[in-house]
Amino acid sequence: MPLICEEIHKVFLKRIADSTVRRLSLYLRYLEEFETRGLATISSDELAARGGTTSAQVRKDLSFFGSFGKRGLGYDVPQLGRRLREILGLDREWRVIIVGAGNIGGALAFYRGFRQRGFSIVAIYDTDTSKIGKRFESLTVRDTAKLTDDNAAEPADIAVITVPAEAAQSVANLIITSGITAIMNFAPVQLQVPDEITVKTVNMAMELEGLSFALANRE
Amino acid sequence: MPLICEEIHKVFLKRIADSTVRRLSLYLRYLEEFETRGLATISSDELAARGGTTSAQVRKDLSFFGSFGKRGLGYDVPQLGRRLREILGLDREWRVIIVGAGNIGGALAFYRGFRQRGFSIVAIYDTDTSKIGKRFESLTVRDTAKLTDDNAAEPADIAVITVPAEAAQSVANLIITSGITAIMNFAPVQLQVPDEITVKTVNMAMELEGLSFALANRE
Known part of the structure; x- marks a missing residue:
């Protein structure tokens, strides 16, 4: 071409x-x-x-x-x-980090379907000292304060945000400052990001609304 | 009208x-x-x-x-x-059950965004005897074998499938036989269901593919 x-x-x-x-x-x-x-x-x-x-x-x-x-x-x-x-960019390996080692973050760290498609979870972060150091399969929860340094040493491609809604925007800012340009957001908020950053928001309640819509309009 | x-x-x-x-x-x-x-x-x-x-x-x-x-x-x-x-059917309460008390099932049982929208998680099921009886917040994991009876006594509107791929179709069959007509499927398989059943499949890897597509086609 x-x-x-x-x-x-x-x-x-x-x-x-x-x-x-x-x-x-x-x-x-x-x-x-x-x-x-x-x-x-x-x-x-x-x-x-x-x-x-x-x-x-x-x-x-x-x-x-x-x-x-x-x-x-x-x-x-x-x-x-x-x-x-x-x-779809599935002919290569993508390095993925998870920020937020709560229930959803933990579930995603264990999710087998990612690696099959070339998405490698390389790190999981949290700010909670009771969670830092805890193990999730082969990963040890790291301090979110180390994210920028870690990413300078070994850049990730994608960050997954699984922190509570009120922390999501500041975590997104930290991720972007660290140089990561693709974000998957599980927090139920609309993130404000520069144009060059790609964000995909997964909203579990919105997924269920597809079903309640069908049920409500069925008979 | x-x-x-x-x-x-x-x-x-x-x-x-x-x-x-x-x-x-x-x-x-x-x-x-x-x-x-x-x-x-x-x-x-x-x-x-x-x-x-x-x-x-x-x-x-x-x-x-x-x-x-x-x-x-x-x-x-x-x-x-x-x-x-x-x-969207959000002017009422919907009764939701979760089948599969693994990582994703557990994370969803704890997810606060559901109740806010009128989705009440009323039960969580598993076949694993080491999980049955375990507590998730106010819920106790029940034996999947009891699902049909439970649903006859107190019908649910929506079932969420969070079992491994190989068990998903048989769980879907059980759910449908029990009389539940709306399914949210987290297992990475295409469920075969009758026309009158509404299924929504959430595929975490597919969500990430939206990002890998953007990254691969960016520069």
């Missing part, structure tokens, strides 16, 4: 909606399932049926990233899987 | 995309923030700016549920907040 096209393409990628990225993650999971079952090719119809969407949506989602598949032949399963892993 | 219109409206509501419901949850949070700050009205532009979307999208999302706001005057903050809580 010529340099100018690459530049345009990158600006374009930045604008891709969260919902598209979500669907790409889902497509990858279906492809891996198909691969396990030994299927070599898959149509956009089949991918769509599996993901509860339309084949037009599948083709549109994939078209952002170049041309895949041949009309009437469908997509090559291993090849599209590889390309999706590349697009 | 005449009965036939109500029927049509209900079919319509069922088709509303997850992403719309997600945005409604966000709008509600912003409205509550505005309410705390004492604002009486808000324009679709302001709501859109806060939520990183367009005012056309805000108006479209809200138009599914009737007419709100007056041209040029904006939305009445408390009124729209009340209506959104109603739409």
